[in-house]
Structures are given as C-alpha cells and as structure tokens.
Amino acid sequence: MTRPLRLILADDEPLARARLASLLDDLAGDPAVEVVAQASDGESALARAADTPADAILLDIQMPGMDGLETARHIAALPAAPAVLFVTAHDEHAVHAFELRALDYLLKPVRLARLREALARIRPLARADAEALAPVRTSFCVQERGRVWRVPVHDVLYLRAELRYVTARTREREYLLDESLVRLEQEFAHDFLRIHRNCLVARRHLAGFQRQADEGDGHWLAVLRDWPERLPVSRRQNTVVKHYLREREGS
Numbered sequence: 001m002t003r004p005l006r007l008i009l010a011d012d013e014p015l016a017r018a019r020l021a022s023l024l025d026d027l028a029g030d031p032a033v034e035v036v037a038q039a040s041d042g043e044s045a046l047a048r049a050a051d052t053p054a055d056a057i058l059l060d061i062q063m064p065g066m067d068g069l070e071t072a073r074h075i076a077a078l079p080a081a082p083a084v085l086f087v088t089a090h091d092e093h094a095v096h097a098f099e100l101r102a103l104d105y106l107l108k109p110v111r112l113a114r115l116r117e118a119l120a121r122i123r124p125l126a127r128a129d130a131e132a133l134a135p136v137r138t139s140f141c142v143q144e145r146g147r148v149w150r151v152p153v154h155d156v157l158y159l160r161a162e163l164r165y166v167t168a169r170t171r172e173r174e175y176l177l178d179e180s181l182v183r184l185e186q187e188f189a190h191d192f193l194r195i196h197r198n199c200l201v202a203r204r205h206l207a208g209f210q211r212q213a214d215e216g217d218g219h220w221l222a223v224l225r226d227w228p229e230r231l232p233v234s235r236r237q238n239t240v241v242k243h244y245l246r247e248r249e250g251s
Contacts, residue, residue, distance in 0.1 A: 004032040005122055006053060008082065010045035010068070011060040016108070020058060020087065026112055031119055042066030043150075046141060049075045049082055056083040056103065056122045062090065066150065072102065074141045074150075077179075083122050137187070140168055142175045151175050153191060157205050157224055158231060159184055161198040171227070193244075195222050196234045208248070209233065209241045 007024070011017045017038055024033050037052040039045035041063050049057055057075065061068035072084045083103040087110060104118040139150040155170045159181060166177040166184065177184075185192065185200055192200035205224045212219035212232070220241045221230040233241055 004034040005055045005119060006034050006036045008037045008039065008045070008048050008052060008054045008057040009035055010039040010042075010048070010057055010063075010071070011087065012040050012063040013060075014040070016060065016087075020110065023110060023112055023115055027116060027119075030116065033119065042068065042071035045071050046074050047143070050078055050141075050143060053080070054082040056085055056119075058085050058087050058106075061086055061088040070138070073137050074139075077137060077141070079178075085118055085122075140175065140177055142168075142177065144175075149175070153188065154202075154204060157202055157227060159192060159200040193240060195231060195237050195240060197236070199231055201231060206244075209244065 009017045009020055011020070017040075021035060024035065027033060036054055037048040039048050042065055045057065045059060045063075045068075046066070048054075059068045059072060059075075063071075068086060068088070072086075075081055075084060085104045085106060086102050087106045087108065089108040103121055106114060106118055137153065139152045140156070142149040142151055151168055151170065156168045157171065158169050159177075160167045160169070161181045162176075164178075166179055166181050168175045168177055181198065181200065185194055188200075191203060193203055193206065195201050201222050201224070205227070207223045207225045209220045210223055210230070212221050212230075219235070220233040220238065222233055223230060
C-alpha cells in the first residue's frame with residue numbers, strides 16, 4: 001500500500017493553515033496526504049523541514065521575519081529537502097518562485113482541483129537532487145539547541161573543516177555547519193578563497209598575506225582586516241598568494 005504524502009503547512013495566519021488543512025481533508029484520499037508539521041514563520045518552517053521527514057512543504061511567501069522565498073533557499077540546501085509549493089495571495093512573486101525551482105505556485109484562495117493537481121506532481125520530484133536546486137544563499141542555516149540561526153554570509157571571516165563539520169567564524173563567535181567544505185567552496189566561489197585543504201577565507205575580509213616567520217621563502221599567512229588570528233596558507237595554495245599579489249600590483 002502506498003503511504004500518504006507527508007506535508008508541512010507554513011503560513012503565519014492560523015486561519016489560512018486551517019483552511020488549507022480542511023482542503024486537504026476534502027481530497028478524500030485522492031491523493032492520500034498526512035500533515036506532519038505546521039509552522040507560523042520562516043524560521044520555524046525551516047526548522048520543521050530540517051527535523052521532520054516530509055515530501056513537500058506548502059509555504060506562504062509573505063511571512064514576518066524570514067519570508068517564504070528566503071526560507072525556500074535554505075530548504076533547498078537541506079540534505080533531504082522537501083519539494084516546495086508556494087501558497088500566496090499575491091502573484092507578483094511567481095517569477096522569483098520558479099527561479100527557486102518551486103514545484104508549483106498556488107494562489108489564494110486555493111481551489112480543490114488546483115491543489116490536487118499540484119500534489120499529483122510531488123512524488124517524481126520530491127527526491128530531486130537538492131544541490132542542483134539550491135541557489136546561492138545569503139546566510140547559513142545553523143541548528144543549535146532546538147533553535148535555527150541565520151548567519152549572514154558577509155559576516156563570516158572564514159570557513160574551516162573540523163572533522164565532519166565546518167566551522168564558520170564570525171567576529172562574535174563560531175558556528176558549526178553540517179556541510180562539506182567542498183560543497184561550500186563550489187556554492188560560494190565568488191565569496192571565499194581556498195588557502196588550505198581545510199580552510200576557505202572570505203575575500204571581503206582578506207587584507208593580504210605575510211610571510212610566516214622562520215619559513216624562508218616557503219610559508220604564507222592570510223591576514224584578515226581587524227582580526228588578530230593569522231591563517232596558514234598551504235604550499236599547494238601558494239599560487240593563490242601569487243595571483244592575489246599580481247592583482248594588487250595591477251590595481
């Protein structure tokens with residue numbers, strides 16, 4: 001027997017979530033669905049998508065705090081991302097929604113036939129490769145003690161691999177990201193520069209390079225603006241230093 005589609009409902013208006021739940025009941029098993037979680041804002045929607053196995057999330061766009069479009073960007077980067085179906089009263093976001101590879105875009109008030117049509121498309125796409133769907137994010141998603149934090153990319157000084165995690169260092173503190181350094185390098189190639197097999201440094205915070213003491217003509221250290229820590233550059237990445245110095249000389 002085929003299991004029901006597992007759905008998350010995310011809307012800041014309780015009445016809107018109740019109406020959507022009622023519409024799902026009206027489907028009468030065609031298709032069979034199960035609401036596994038609900039959320040009233042973007043942060044909680046992202047948290048539920050991260051900790052609750054689901055095939056799809058029905059996501060409102062205009063919500064307080066993190067809106068639905070930004071939430072969808074983070075959801076797409078989750079290891080087991082549910083498909084995203086936007087549900088909104090406004091059609092001006094449609095272009096952005098489909099740029100985010102949303103599975104569908106439903107206008108309120110949602111009609112039963114239209115909802116059934118959208119749900120019928122879930123199964124083939126719910127297993128889509130999240131990496132292929134994920135656009136470049138403007139912040140990192142960090143789960144910590146039952147809460148979800150957004151760390152702006154431009155605040156991160158460097159990313160360093162630590163065992164199975166990556167440490168994102170800001171001027172205030174460190175955050176643990178459950179992502180690979182290789183994947184982050186690919187996604188943020190314009191924002192971060194690889195200086196070591198285990199470290200990416202933020203281009204916007206990079207002040208330059210200095211030779212490491214007692215290393216002759218060998219080792220370099222990356223210097224960050226207004227930051228005391230010096231980051232070692234591996235010999236393999238010495239070409240990065242040379243390229244950087246050439247760019248500085250040419251500017």
